[in-house]
Amino acid sequence: MIRTMIKKMIITGILSLITLTAITQEINIVSPNRKISIELFSEHNTGTEEWFLKISYINDDQSFEAIPKIALGLSRSDQDFFKDLKFIKAGKSVLIEEQYSALHGKQSLCSNLANEKIISFENQGKAKMNLIIRAYNDGVAFRYEFPEKEGTYIVKDEFTSYNIPSATKRWMQKWNAANEGLYTLMNDDNIQQSWCYPALFKVPDNDCWFLLHEADVNRSYCGSKLSNISEKGSYKITFPDPKDGNGLGESTPTISLPWKSPWRVIIMGTLADITESTLINDVSPPPVLEKTDWIKPGLVSWNYWSSNHGTKDYQIVCSFADLAAAMNWPYTLLDWEWDSMGNGGNLEDALRYIHSLGVKPLMWYNSGGEHTGVPSTPRDRMLTHENRVEEFTKLKKLGVAGVKIDFFESEKQDMIKYYLDILDDAARFEIMVYFHGCLVPRGWERTYPHLMTYEGVRGAEWYNNGPDLTTTAPEHNTILPFTRNVVGAMDYTPVTFTNSQYPHITSYGHELALSVVFESGLQHMADRPSGYYELPWAAKLFLMGVPVAWDDTKLIEGYPGRNIIIARRKNDLWYIGGISAERFERNKTISLNFLPEGVKYKLTMISDGKHDRDFNVQYMVVDKSSSVDIKILRRGGFAARLDPLK
Numbered sequence: 273m274i275r276t277m278i279k280k281m282i283i284t285g286i287l288s289l290i291t292l293t294a295i296t297q298e299i300n301i302v303s304p305n306r307k308i309s310i311e312l313f314s315e316h317n318t319g320t321e322e323w324f325l326k327i328s329y330i331n332d333d334q335s336f337e338a339i340p341k342i343a344l345g346l347s348r349s350d351q352d353f354f355k356d357l358k359f360i361k362a363g364k365s366v367l368i369e370e371q372y373s374a375l376h377g378k379q380s381l382c383s384n385l386a387n388e389k390i391i392s393f394e395n396q397g398k399a400k401m402n403l404i405i406r407a408y409n410d411g412v413a414f415r416y417e418f419p420e421k422e423g424t425y426i427v428k429d430e431f432t433s434y435n436i437p438s439a440t441k442r443w444m445q446k447w448n449a450a451n452e453g454l455y456t457l458m459n460d461d462n463i464q465q466s467w468c469y470p471a472l473f474k475v476p477d478n479d480c481w482f483l484l485h486e487a488d489v490n491r492s493y494c495g496s497k498l499s500n501i502s503e504k505g506s507y508k509i510t511f512p513d514p515k516d517g518n519g520l521g522e523s524t525p526t527i528s529l530p531w532k533s534p535w536r537v538i539i540m541g542t543l544a545d546i547t548e549s550t551l552i553n554d555v556s557p558p559p560v561l562e563k564t565d566w567i568k569p570g571l572v573s574w575n576y577w578s579s580n581h582g583t584k585d586y587q588i589v590c591s592f593a594d595l596a597a598a599m600n601w602p603y604t605l606l607d608w609e610w611d612s613m614g615n616g617g618n619l620e621d622a623l624r625y626i627h628s629l630g631v632k633p634l635m636w637y638n639s640g641g642e643h644t645g646v647p648s649t650p651r652d653r654m655l656t657h658e659n660r661v662e663e664f665t666k667l668k669k670l671g672v673a674g675v676k677i678d679f680f681e682s683e684k685q686d687m688i689k690y691y692l693d694i695l696d697d698a699a700r701f702e703i704m705v706y707f708h709g710c711l712v713p714r715g716w717e718r719t720y721p722h723l724m725t726y727e728g729v730r731g732a733e734w735y736n737n738g739p740d741l742t743t744t745a746p747e748h749n750t751i752l753p754f755t756r757n758v759v760g761a762m763d764y765t766p767v768t769f770t771n772s773q774y775p776h777i778t779s780y781g782h783e784l785a786l787s788v789v790f791e792s793g794l795q796h797m798a799d800r801p802s803g804y805y806e807l808p809w810a811a812k813l814f815l816m817g818v819p820v821a822w823d824d825t826k827l828i829e830g831y832p833g834r835n836i837i838i839a840r841r842k843n844d845l846w847y848i849g850g851i852s853a854e855r856f857e858r859n860k861t862i863s864l865n866f867l868p869e870g871v872k873y874k875l876t877m878i879s880d881g882k883h884d885r886d887f888n889v890q891y892m893v894v895d896k897s898s899s900v901d902i903k904i905l906r907r908g909g910f911a912a913r914l915d916p917l918k
Contacts, residue, residue, distance in 0.1 A: 299362050301389045303407040306330070308540060310407050310414075312362075312391060322355045323393070325405075327412055329480045329540060338475050338482060338540060341435035343506070344403065346416055346533075349426040353393070353401040353416075360392040360400075368406065372558065375721045376569040376793035376821035377550070377761065378840070384554040385409065390417075404532070410549045411539040413487070415532055423529040426522075430496070432536055433508040434484060436461065441474040443755055443832050447497050449516050449681050451712050451728040454744055455751045457833055461505045467498040469712055471507070472546070472755050472832065483539040485759050487552045487715040491692055493534055494525045495683030495711050509536070517643035517682030525685040534714070543754060544827040547838070552759045556715030566702040567722050568673070569793040569821040570602035572634060577732060577765060577772050578800035583610045583636075586617035590625050595801040597629040600816045605634045605676065605796065611650045623670050632673040634794070637663075639709075643687065644679040654694060664701040674704030674724065674794070683711050695720040706763060706794055713760025717793070724793035729756050731764035732798045735772040742774050746853040746907040747833050749778070749786065754832040757791055764790050765798040767815070769807065769885075778851075780887060781880040782909030784811055787818045788849025789838055795820040810878055810889045814911060818847060826866045839866055844916050846873070851909035858904050864914075867896040872917045879903060879910035893917065 299312035311326045325342040328335050345354030370384035386406040393401045402417040436442070438460050445453040447466035455472075456463075470485040484507070489495055498507040514523045535555045539546055573596040575582035575589070582588040583606050596604040604626060606619075613619050626633045638644070640652035653663045654677055667675070677694060680687055691707065695716070698705045704722045712728035729752065734741040741748070756762055766786035768776060776783070787795065797804070797815070804812065819842040828848070830836030837850035846867065852858065867873065877890040879902045894900065894914070902910055 299389075299391060301365060301387055301405055301407045303409050304367075304385055304387060305409045307409065308407050308412060309335075310405055310412055312403070312405070321357065323357055323359075325414065327538065327540070329475070329478075331478055331480055336475070336478060336480075338480050339434060339538070340437065343431055343433040343435070343508075345431040346401070347428040347431070349428060350423075351395060351397050351399055353395050353399070354431050356396050357393040357401070358395070360394050363390040363392075365389050372718075374550075374553065374718065375564060375567050376724065377553070377717065378548065378791050378822055378825040379550055380821070380823040382550045382554060386413070406555070408551060408554070410541050410545045411482070411537065411551050413535045413537045413551070413555045415535045417533070418527070418529050418531045420529050425527055425529075427493075427525050427527055430509050430511070430533075433506045434498075435506050436473060437476065438505055439476040441476075443472040443751060444468075445471075449683070450709050452730045452734070454730060454748055455755055455832075461500060464501050464504050465499070466501065466510065467507070469497065470755055470759050471498055479542055481541065481543055481546050483546055483755070483758055485537045485539070485552060487535045487537050488556045489534045489688060489714040491685070491689045492525070492527050492531055494523070494685040494688060495714070496534075497683075512682060512684045517680075517684060517687060518645065520643050521682060521684035521686035523684055539758065543830060546758055547753055547827045547830075548825050549758060552713065552715045553718040556718045558719065559721055560719055561699055561721060564721055567704060568602065569724065570795075571599070571815075571818070571820060572596070572603040572605050572794050572796045573599070573601055574605045574607065574765060574796040574798055575800075576607045577736065577768065577798035578770070580736060581609060583607045584612050585615045586613055586622055587615050589613065589622045590617075591801055593622075593626045593629055593631050595804065596631045599797075599804060599812075601631075601797070603632050603634050603673065603794065605636065607636045607676070608638070608648045608678075610635060620670075623672070627671055632671070634674040634676060634704075635667065635672050636676045636678065639677050639679050639690075644681050646679045657693065657697060660694065660697040664697060664703055667703060668701045672703065674706065676706050676708055678708040680707065680710045692716075695723055698722060704794070708763070712756060715760070717760060725761035725763040727763045729762050729764055731766070732768055732772075733765055735768075735774045735776060739774050742777060745776060746778055746782070746851075749782070749789070749851055750830070750834060750836050750853045751832045753789055753830070753836050753838060761792045762790055763792050763794070763796060765796040766790050767797050768799040768803065770799055770803040777884075777907055779880050779884040779905050779908040780811075781878065781905070781911070782851045782907060784814065784878060784911045785849035785851050785909035787815060788840055788847045788911055789836060789851055791820075791822065791825075793820060808887055808889070810876060811887055814876070814878060814913060817913070828862065828866065837862060846914040848912040848914070849909070850904070850911075852904050852907060855906050857906055857908075860902050860904055862900045862902065864894055864898045864900065865896055867894075867914070869896055871895065873914040874917055875900065875912060875914050877902060877910065877912045880905040880908040884908075
């Protein structure tokens with residue numbers, strides 16, 4: 273009897289070992305370039321427990337753990353999918369290979385290329401949950417799936433949590449509903465609070481960086497944020513605060529089966545890999561629009577920065593329309609209070625004048641509703657489907673090309689639905705959309721290419737709000753290309769040469785460069801007309817032709833908080849923008865080795881001159897083998913255009 277029992281125990285142990293060995297062999301997935309690997313593991317190796325991911329990265333032929341542990345799981349109103357999960361199977365690795373085009377953004381031809389594996393689990397109640405994992409050349413994406421066909425439940429909590437070693441450098445923004453804070457560099461995890469997306473990290477002693485974000489947030493879920501309040505080294509995905517949006521809406525999402533969560537995205541690699549990545553859009557659904565010829569990215573004149581209530585004044589509105597026409601910009605924005613316009617004309621008069629110049633108007637709206645306490649008008653015209661249909665019908669007749677909708681103040685599920693409902697209705701009328709007082713991009717611009725840009729950033733508007741941006745802007749501007757602007761269009765409202773209510777201390781070269789450094793499908797040029805009219809001809813000509821939608825983007829060099837030099841291509845033209853946050857003057861040599869072979873270019877270099885408000889303009893013929901020497905003042909910058917010589 274005892275011998276029989278011992279034999280059974282031995283056999284059971286051997287079978288368990290074989291099973292676990294098989295699991296270990298199967299649940300590993302590697303990127304197509306083999307630089308990133310993902311391992312699914314459990315700490316107790318019994319096959320029924322809590323499961324984690326581990327991300328490794330190869331740099332200079334050396335493999336190391338970039339993220340040692342990512343906790344997994346969800347809690348539904350009916351049952352948990354967290355602890356005591358039984359591994360069922362790991363599917364075969366499948367190559368995801370898709371090419372797609374983007375109407376605006378950092379790259380016009382994009383590649384969705386990854387190895388994907390689906391891992392199946394079962395909880396103690398025999399309910400199923402799948403984990404879908406993708407390994408990309410520039411990062412990792414994973415999501416949860418409930419494959420069963422029926423049932424509606426509340427997701428009480430999500431347990432996804434990124435365990436980050438304390439010595440890791442991190443650039444993070446304290447959570448705020450408008451995503452308009454400053455990024456702070458921290459050398460450890462001692463600050464415990466909630467954090468905005470995206471969050472940037474640098475692995476200790478390695479040239480490996482990663483950016484945490486999410487994508488494909490749709491009507492079936494809410495937006496999320498990161499929090500290390502419970503455990504300082506563990507950044508857990510958390511749902512919106514119940515108080516957000518004036519307390520309206522549920523902070524926990526309701527789902528209906530079958531269901532897939534948003535993608536949890538980790539962009540990973542060198543800083544060039546981070547800044548050039550299109551991963552947030554890659555994992556997002558393809559466009560819902562068939563006809564897109566009405567979607568036109570472009571530069572916009574904007575009066576709010578220089579005159580907060582400028583749209584109430586017909587004469588000011590006309591002067592900014594004149595500016596757009598003189599600078600060859602296709603759009604001008606009528607910001608808040610256009611419904612109270614006076615001093616020589618009303619809205620209809622202004623629109624007639626704008627159209628007479630060959631410029632297209634854009635118009636601002638308060639998102640309205642009880643979720644916002646901001647009373648500014650026009651209000652509530654976007655609040656319901658019926659409101660929107662009525663308003664878009666009017667706008668279409670008036671020749672309005674796009675709308676700016678402001679003050680959302682929440683990322684709860686009901687607000688996610690509101691965003692997407694607006695986009696659906698606007699598409700019917702061929703009206704472009706951009707959001708302000710809003711979330712940061714989640715990949716929607718791929719699905720809805722008429723979504724041109726988002727605020728979700730502390731931009732030049734903050735020169736009106738207080739003195740802080742004056743001193744923080746130089747460093748802030750060099751962090752944004754590695755954080756916020758990585759994940760999608762950013763309406764910073766840049767390129768100001770005069771001062772608003774509070775001054776700026778960045779040089780004219782720095783400001784000019786922002787037109788290239790920052791990417792936005794609609795780029796609002798924030799200065800008053802005189803700020804552009806009084807520029808020297810070379811700088812003015814540069815702004816008359818600089819694109820906003822790019823075919824290619826290359827990081828030349830940079831480090832968050834110090835400097836960035838970035839090159840972007842439109843057709844066969846290249847543009848370079850470089851800015852510095854450093855407090856001393858530097859001489860810089862820039863290599864042009866990103867240029868194609870065998871092509872010579874006329875280079876127009878507009879850099880800092882003798883002082884902050886002066887330019888130095890150089891012209892030269894260059895090619896791929898060339899380098900250019902320039903001077904960059906403290907908090908300075910430069911912009912360049914390269915025209916191919918035929």
